[in-house]
Amino acid sequence: MLFVEQLVNGICIGAVYALFAVGFGIVFSTMQILNLAQGVYATYGALLTYFAITKAGLPYWPACVLGVLGAGLVAVFVDQVAFQPLRRRGVQLLGAVIASIALWIGLREVMSIATDDTPVGFPPGSAPRGLLEVGGVSVLHTQLVALVCSAVVITAVYVLLHRTNVGSAIRAVGHDKRSAEIAGISPRAMIVGAAMLSGMVTGLAGILLANGQSFGAHLGDALLLQGFAAVVIGGFHDVRGSALGGLLIGVVQTLSAAYISTTYQDAITFGLVLVVLLWRPTGLLSSANLARA
Amino acid sequence: MRTTTTHLRASGARRHRLVVAALLAGTLGLTAGCAKESGSASGASGGAGAPKIGVIVAETGPLAGSGRSFYYGAQIAAKQINEQDLVPGQKVELVSKEGSEDPAKTAGVAAQLAADKSVVAMACCILSPVAGAVIPVAKAQKLPVLLWGATQLGLAEPPYVLRTTTMPQPANEVVARDVAKATGVKSVAYSVMTDNAGIVSQGEAFKKGLDEAGVQDLGQVGTLAKQTDFTSAAASLMQKKPDAIVVTATSSEAVGMIAALHDKGYAGQIITGETVLGDGVFKSQPDALDKVPFPVYYLADEANERGKKFAADYQAAHGSNPDDFAAQGFNAIYTIAQGLKAAGANPTRESLTTALNGLTSLDDTIYGNVTFSGGQMDASSSVKIVSYTKPDGAVATWSAP
Numbered sequence: 001m002l003f004v005e006q007l008v009n010g011i012c013i014g015a016v017y018a019l020f021a022v023g024f025g026i027v028f029s030t031m032q033i034l035n036l037a038q039g040v041y042a043t044y045g046a047l048l049t050y051f052a053i054t055k056a057g058l059p060y061w062p063a064c065v066l067g068v069l070g071a072g073l074v075a076v077f078v079d080q081v082a083f084q085p086l087r088r089r090g091v092q093l094l095g096a097v098i099a100s101i102a103l104w105i106g107l108r109e110v111m112s113i114a115t116d117d118t119p120v121g122f123p124p125g126s127a128p129r130g131l132l133e134v135g136g137v138s139v140l141h142t143q144l145v146a147l148v149c150s151a152v153v154i155t156a157v158y159v160l161l162h163r164t165n166v167g168s169a170i171r172a173v174g175h176d177k178r179s180a181e182i183a184g185i186s187p188r189a190m191i192v193g194a195a196m197l198s199g200m201v202t203g204l205a206g207i208l209l210a211n212g213q214s215f216g217a218h219l220g221d222a223l224l225l226q227g228f229a230a231v232v233i234g235g236f237h238d239v240r241g242s243a244l245g246g247l248l249i250g251v252v253q254t255l256s257a258a259y260i261s262t263t264y265q266d267a268i269t270f271g272l273v274l275v276v277l278l279w280r281p282t283g284l285l286s287s288a289n290l291a292r293a
Numbered sequence: 294m295r296t297t298t299t300h301l302r303a304s305g306a307r308r309h310r311l312v313v314a315a316l317l318a319g320t321l322g323l324t325a326g327c328a329k330e331s332g333s334a335s336g337a338s339g340g341a342g343a344p345k346i347g348v349i350v351a352e353t354g355p356l357a358g359s360g361r362s363f364y365y366g367a368q369i370a371a372k373q374i375n376e377q378d379l380v381p382g383q384k385v386e387l388v389s390k391e392g393s394e395d396p397a398k399t400a401g402v403a404a405q406l407a408a409d410k411s412v413v414a415m416a417c418c419i420l421s422p423v424a425g426a427v428i429p430v431a432k433a434q435k436l437p438v439l440l441w442g443a444t445q446l447g448l449a450e451p452p453y454v455l456r457t458t459t460m461p462q463p464a465n466e467v468v469a470r471d472v473a474k475a476t477g478v479k480s481v482a483y484s485v486m487t488d489n490a491g492i493v494s495q496g497e498a499f500k501k502g503l504d505e506a507g508v509q510d511l512g513q514v515g516t517l518a519k520q521t522d523f524t525s526a527a528a529s530l531m532q533k534k535p536d537a538i539v540v541t542a543t544s545s546e547a548v549g550m551i552a553a554l555h556d557k558g559y560a561g562q563i564i565t566g567e568t569v570l571g572d573g574v575f576k577s578q579p580d581a582l583d584k585v586p587f588p589v590y591y592l593a594d595e596a597n598e599r600g601k602k603f604a605a606d607y608q609a610a611h612g613s614n615p616d617d618f619a620a621q622g623f624n625a626i627y628t629i630a631q632g633l634k635a636a637g638a639n640p641t642r643e644s645l646t647t648a649l650n651g652l653t654s655l656d657d658t659i660y661g662n663v664t665f666s667g668g669q670m671d672a673s674s675s676v677k678i679v680s681y682t683k684p685d686g687a688v689a690t691w692s693a694p
Contacts, residue, residue, distance in 0.1 A: 117354065118572045140556050212553070214577035254525045257515075266517075
């Protein structure tokens with residue numbers, strides 16, 4: 001039973017990593033940017049939700065909506081302030097990474113000041129807190145919420161990107177911006193849309209991670225490595241791959257901590273990343289890039 | 294036409310740059326306007342020739358909550374030292390630098406303080422790795438440094454590195470023994486943050502106390518400093534079915550672990566260390582932290598006269614009672630002042646170092662009588678077992694349920 005419970009724990013935290021990885025992957029596949037400020041979106045999602053509950057007196061779910069939207073707007077801000085000027089100048093990956101580091105530090109400091117660098121938590125009675133016993137396995141309500149929200153949102157993102165015209169346009173811009181422009185798609189609009197979507201998804205990951213925790217301005221930093229590893233494992237251009245990568249990391253990390261060693265859990269997890277990179281460099285589910293003449 | 298189009302594009306690009314610049318300037322202005330100044334002299338200002346004490350503070354960063362407590366305590370100490378003329382004929386002056394409990398940054402500001410020859414002593418360091426970064430600077434510059442918070446065993450290196458940290462290890466032994474006796478627990482499991490040597494040694498102290506109380510050790514589950522999810526560790530601990538669980542970790546991680554145990558429905562006795570003290574900690578998880586015992590060396594309501602005066606001034610300045618971290622900040626500066634008093638007029642780094650190393654005990658500290666040995670202060674006779682109480686998180690003497 002403990003093994004089953006640990007598996008459930010791994011899947012539930014993996015669902016949060018999956019959500020984060022999807023947000024991370026949207027930015028990379030659309031803009032070819034390794035955005036190290038991605039973790040800040042998770043932090044903003046959680047902290048804006050916290051402020052909406054404690055300062056504006058909103059109930060939990062409307063506060064979450066506000067937090068998610070706020071995280072999306074932060075992502076648009078980062079894109080327009082840091083990445084758009086670099087795109088205009090044709091600056092490649094390294095410049096964007098450096099710019100994202102600067103925004104990461106600056107935005108995190110804003111939240112440090114806003115919280116006075118003290119830990120916060122969703123007030124008792126606001127966020128879902130409770131326990132469900134199913135066949136001897138105890139599952140927290142926060143874990144169930146994380147699992148359900150992640151599943152719904154990731155499915156919705158997949159449908160958006162692969163079954164709608166807007167999603168096709170976003171993917172087209174990510175594949176070949178110039179050709180998309182010739183076809184009448186506005187690359188800038190699609191990139192802003194992708195940034196917003198990425199921020200919202202990542203903001204939701206931050207809220208789900210913050211449930212039941214004491215957290216602060218550094219919340220999102222903890223997700224960055226796991227999210228990046230999930231995208232590498234799953235593949236940069238496939239939402240399903242990022243989600244699968246996140247789930248896999250959550251399960252491997254949890255089971256290795258529980259049954260092998262806490263000390264080496266990160267080494268084991270990132271060793272897995274290395275193995276996947278050596279075996280399938282494009283990721284588990286990434287399709288081959290098609291180059292058209 | 295082309296020229297017009299090009300001109301329009303250029304205008305659009307310029308407008309976009311202006312908007313971006315305005316947004317950036319607004320963000321930077323907001324950050325700068327709200328950011329705390331570092332390097333400014335604060336606390337009591339003693340005027341020209343006043344002996345300067347460098348304090349490396351952490352008002353920003355992950356430890357800002359406790360960092361501020363240390364600094365506020367130090368400031369109150371300097372104020373009282375000057376008001377009461379505790380160093381006859383001299384007024385002490387604090388020179389603060391922001392280190393954010395980052396080893397590289399703290400080493401840098403330590404070097405700045407050491408380069409200022411009017412600084413005769415330094416006080417710093419909550420984290421042991423940060424203390425480790427400062428120690429070489431202090432020794433190279435022959436500048437006595439008092440470590441006020443770092444808890445790893447063996448950090449004191451007389452004559453230049455002394456420690457007034459009220460060590461959690463003796464306190465953890467006391468709380469473990471006394472809580473076991475009061476509650477009658479027969480078995481215990483441990484949650485220990487394994488990648489922090491200071492925390493590991495604190496966990497070992499809990500084990501020693503509970504072993505002495507005859508409590509059966511059911512084993513340990515490790516956690517990590519950067520961990521954010523504790524449900525798996527909580528499940529592993531609860532599976533051992535212990536009467537008590539001891540949680541040893543740094544602040545947010547200890548609270549996360551305790552909250553996970555609470556949410557998973559653990560009904561046994563939880564014991565933890567002093568790391569759960571600090572601004573905002575109780576409010577972040579009030580249900581989980583309510584009535585969980587932990588040790589402190591200083592409790593305002595049970596303090597001696599000097600301790601009560603400290604509490605009164607702290608309350609007046611900050612609107613709340615000082616916690617154990619503030620007490621350590623106070624006591625570090627108070628100890629340096631006693632060294633300055635012994636060093637006589639016109640103290641130098643050398644004379645102050647000699648005087649500080651000559652201290653074997655102090656009678657009238659906020660902890661009562663304390664002793665010094667090998668550069669380390671011992672205040673273990675003043676350990677108290679406390680807990681947070683609802684609804685406002687006041688820290689009060691703990692009593693068994």
